[in-house]
Amino acid sequence: MAMIAKVMRILRRDSLVASRDSMLIIILAMPVLMAVGIQLFAPGIADSVVRIGLLDDDPADHAAFVAEYARVERFGSVAELERRIAKRDEIAGMVRSGDGYEIVVQGDEGPDLLNYAKLLNALYELGGSRDDSTASVLSFGKAVSPIKAKLANMLILMMVMLSGMTISLGIVEEKSDDTISAVNVSPVSQNAFIVGKSLLGGLSTLASIVIALLILGYSGVNWPMIILVGLTSMVLTFIVGFLQGLSSTDVIEAATGVKMTMLPIAGSIAGYELLSDKWQWTMYWSPFYWAYKANDLILTERADWPTVLLCAAMVSGISLAIYLVAIPRIREGLS
Amino acid sequence: MVSVRNLSHSYGNDGRLAVDDVSFDIGKGETFGFLGPSGAGKSTTQGVLTGLLRLQKGEVTVAGYDLRTVRKERFNKIGVSFEQANVYSKLTALENLRFYADLFDAPTRDPHELLELVGLAGRENDRAGSFSKGMKHRLAFARSMLNYPELWFLDEPTTGLDPAIAAVIKGVIKAEQAKGTTTFLTTHNMYIADELCDRVAFIVDGSIKLVDTPRNLKQRYGKKLVEVEYLRDDGSIAKETLRTVDEGDRERLAGIVRSRDIVTMHSKEATLEEIFIQITGRGLD
Numbered sequence A: 001m002a003m004i005a006k007v008m009r010i011l012r013r014d015s016l017v018a019s020r021d022s023m024l025i026i027i028l029a030m031p032v033l034m035a036v037g038i039q040l041f042a043p044g045i046a047d048s049v050v051r052i053g054l055l056d057d058d059p060a061d062h063a064a065f066v067a068e069y070a071r072v073e074r075f076g077s078v079a080e081l082e083r084r085i086a087k088r089d090e091i092a093g094m095v096r097s098g099d100g101y102e103i104v105v106q107g108d109e110g111p112d113l114l115n116y117a118k119l120l121n122a123l124y125e126l127g128g129s130r131d132d133s134t135a136s137v138l139s140f141g142k143a144v145s146p147i148k149a150k151l152a153n154m155l156i157l158m159m160v161m162l163s164g165m166t167i168s169l170g171i172v173e174e175k176s177d178d179t180i181s182a183v184n185v186s187p188v189s190q191n192a193f194i195v196g197k198s199l200l201g202g203l204s205t206l207a208s209i210v211i212a213l214l215i216l217g218y219s220g221v222n223w224p225m226i227i228l229v230g231l232t233s234m235v236l237t238f239i240v241g242f243l244q245g246l247s248s249t250d251v252i253e254a255a256t257g258v259k260m261t262m263l264p265i266a267g268s269i270a271g272y273e274l275l276s277d278k279w280q281w282t283m284y285w286s287p288f289y290w291a292y293k294a295n296d297l298i299l300t301e302r303a304d305w306p307t308v309l310l311c312a313a314m315v316s317g318i319s320l321a322i323y324l325v326a327i328p329r330i331r332e333g334l335s
Numbered sequence B: 001m002v003s004v005r006n007l008s009h010s011y012g013n014d015g016r017l018a019v020d021d022v023s024f025d026i027g028k029g030e031t032f033g034f035l036g037p038s039g040a041g042k043s044t045t046q047g048v049l050t051g052l053l054r055l056q057k058g059e060v061t062v063a064g065y066d067l068r069t070v071r072k073e074r075f076n077k078i079g080v081s082f083e084q085a086n087v088y089s090k091l092t093a094l095e096n097l098r099f100y101a102d103l104f105d106a107p108t109r110d111p112h113e114l115l116e117l118v119g120l121a122g123r124e125n126d127r128a129g130s131f132s133k134g135m136k137h138r139l140a141f142a143r144s145m146l147n148y149p150e151l152w153f154l155d156e157p158t159t160g161l162d163p164a165i166a167a168v169i170k171g172v173i174k175a176e177q178a179k180g181t182t183t184f185l186t187t188h189n190m191y192i193a194d195e196l197c198d199r200v201a202f203i204v205d206g207s208i209k210l211v212d213t214p215r216n217l218k219q220r221y222g223k224k225l226v227e228v229e230y231l232r233d234d235g236s237i238a239k240e241t242l243r244t245v246d247e248g249d250r251e252r253l254a255g256i257v258r259s260r261d262i263v264t265m266h267s268k269e270a271t272l273e274e275i276f277i278q279i280t281g282r283g284l285d
């Protein structure tokens, strides 16, 4: 009980200093601003990227239905539509023929687009809608814009990295004022100190992840999953934050050091996105790979608990291993 | 209150001992001084006793706690003032004390009263970062008294302070002594040791050469100095201080008395510093 009060006291002290420290405020506000930026300046990626061409005389209910799932472009004639389809980017046409619709494609489109158009057509004929459709219908995947999900995911990992920087800055402050020795001769255990010093970075990062996702329109996302993955992936940056804070003498050095975690993060994202399934295993060592993968599934609404738990377990397991290696150095540095 | 047996401490692996087989006891209510030149091992000893440095060798009991088992709760009874003032620059004087006060599980003193005591009244709401070195030192000193410590560690409490402020700090220490606070004080200032300490340990190169009360030391060694002024052949006045316990000095004194015109001659009470030099063969700075 007393320990919790002391942990909270350390958090309160850190928050007070943070409110005076413009550097920290910038660190915390940056991701939120970036979320606003993504939302404002890239409205296109917020929409579905699947493009469907319809004729001007397409029935209103059908057009409205398609528009719910795809970016719709209208054309005056079949010839005009075909000219558009012949252009380099991917667009499928839907033209009425008899009772149903004919799907018009150029032929070099990816199979996804064709399947998507077919499914959309089938769904329409079945009288389905997004609201009463089952998960299997939604899970054909493109209901949530994949590019936006990727940007949001990168933003989350960036915020996770910044939480490490926040911690690092807090430790640098204690070091440059040499106040750790004063805390060490107070009845505060080293564990309470470590937890207390992690709280500001941890809580503010969780808060900015939530705010950023709300700004980006993910209010319906599975929050428990997001928070679980967020928390577990922060553990590693905390360790990096402590180590970097302890080995740096000033703010700039600490920030530079934590930024180095950007490398494995970027590598993990690239690996997940670019490597074929056959080579994905080469990224299994990276906790950020698992975090990115979990977030990707969660943000595109394809996640299930077993998979998320596996990813979270991998993140924590790898972080724990690193923690066990690093903790003697952290403890030594703090005393 | 404190019991130290055969304490040694080394910073590196080179076998050089910063503290070398030191033993002493501090009784309840006593002020025990570590007097020695720079690098003697005073701060190192305080570091081990306060748990900031790991106990490597020896047996140490502090405020009833054996240092081999680490119990953080003991700091509810202990106050520590450091050689280098260490306070949060981004917090005000008051915030510094309030934060630290909240870390104790024991009653704490009113921060305002403490700031007043060390002459920082009126500066409560200024950031410690804007303080001079002496002001920071006083703030850290005030912090060390927050928890009504039964055992108080003071590393060079007045070093670097101007005389007026040093006098204030000495006054505060004396007031605490009167309340029965046990104090471990390190200094290389013999006046401080003389004025504030019940007993003094002379420490040089990591070892204690002698422990006694300042009064005993002065009685034992004090009257044994003779200061003599005499005329040289060229008419100028020469001045020598000679120890009556030293065979060579006695011969020399006899020679001067026999063959010179004495201007003045009197026995003199030695200062702790002179005694320190007699015993350790080293000066204090």
Ligand SMILES: Nc1ncnc2c1ncn2[C@@H]1O[C@H](COP(=O)(O)OP(=O)(O)OP(=O)(O)O)[C@@H](O)[C@H]1O
Binding pocket: B011, B012, B018, B036, B037, B038, B039, B040, B041, B042, B043, B044, B045, B083, B188
């Ligand atoms: N952190 C350290 N690392 C390595 N050696 C150290 C360290 N601190 C002190 N020493 C060495 O240990 C010896 C004792 O130092 P200590 O600080 O205890 O002396 P002191 O008596 O407090 O001196 P001062 O009056 O200058 O404060 C010195 O030789 C010093 O060089």
Ligand SMILES: [Mg+2]
Binding pocket: B042, B043, B044, B083, B155
């Ligand atoms: Mg010292």
